[in-house]
């Protein structure tokens with residue numbers, strides 16, 4: 001899978017008369033910081049760009065596939081930012097937003113209230129009809145649920161047919177899914193559960209569906225098998241948590257995914273990860289950010305356009321000697337930069353045996369000097385990697401240790417272990433067993449043999465497993 005070739009929004013052709021146009025965005029992560037530096041200004045400018053593009057391409061629906069917020073408890077400023085953005089988008093076309101793994105159901109439910117989404121109330125009165133035209137411009141799907149509770153929307157389109165949107169917000173592993181009790185066995189695997197829910201949603205989405213006039217989109221915040229997390233790496237999610245998209249009903253004209261931040265085609269080009277809208281951490285440095293425009297025409301292949309997003313500051317990690325920083329200032333502009341300062345190189349006037357002074361004349365600290373060399377950039381951190389000739393190990397006095405790790409652990413545990421066990425002892429741990437468990441694990445890791453822990457079943461039950469993308 002190669003990187004997508006993005007267009008500017010004015011290169012996207014006008015919507016063909018018979019097509020239904022969907023605008024797809026994802027993974028905004030409102031509230032995210034880079035090394036404590038807030039991104040509000042970047043979010044404000046890229047959201048303005050998204051709204052401009054939406055006005056330009058005139059979609060029939062706008063779909064946001066999750067991680068609207070970076071945290072389950074967004075700051076009020078970000079909550080307000082989301083409300084304003086959704087309302088502005090809702091003026092252009094109906095909007096559906098799904099909860100991602102970073103969003104909490106409660107924050108998203110509250111957001112739905114704030115933007116006037118009436119569906120949860122209709123569903124609780126048992127009067128929501130997923131096959132009737134949606135009564136709302138903004139639908140916030142705050143948790144995975146059934147069509148009767150708002151997982152399926154029916155929208156009118158400029159082409160005349162209907163657009164059906166089936167949405168599956170992020171499905172947390174090991175979380176009780178009361179709405180799906182009928183179809184999910186208690187011991188179903190994650191992949192099985194996703195598959196059964198997808199089948200159930202498709203069943204609802206294609207009731208009273210006219211394939212000669214209507215089109216449908218499946219939207220989800222989901223790990224899709226074989227998707228890439230960065231340019232080189234394939235994601236190695238255990239098959240337990242990756243969903244094979246080939247089984248997603250072929251009647252859907254477009255599959256809209258959120259979760260993975262690098263935009264990419266998935267499922268034989270049936271859909272996209274729209275990706276994040278800013279480089280939100282250094283792992284995304286250099287990635288192109290984008291939206292997706294999909295034109296769905298009944299009975300014809302879908303046309304997909306990748307539309308570049310260029311607003312917001314880029315992020316960079318640079319390594320250079322101090323003397324080489326100032327010349328990079330113009331290129332870095334106002335971007336966010338982490339600077340690693342290396343020692344001055346030979347040929348810059350320094351010889352191998354010179355004593356390199358770490359003082360930079362005129363500045364008290366290296367950080368102050370770096371800020372002065374890059375006056376416009378937002379320097380988020382400065383790492384001092386000078387003094388390469390000093391062998392750090394020579395300077396550190398290593399105390400001689402005569403006890404084995406096991407003896408050390410037992411010594412420490414004798415002193416502090418009882419209090420620790422008392423504090424966490426909801427599960428009846430025996431202090432002697434904790435000490436012997438350490439020995440077993442230590443022995444296994446030092447001999448590279450498999451660890452067989454008698455309590456592994458109990459431990460597995462205690463550990464949740466939510467990804468961090």
Ligand SMILES: [Mn+2]
Pocket residue numbers: 027066067100102259260261469
């Ligand atoms: Mn995300």
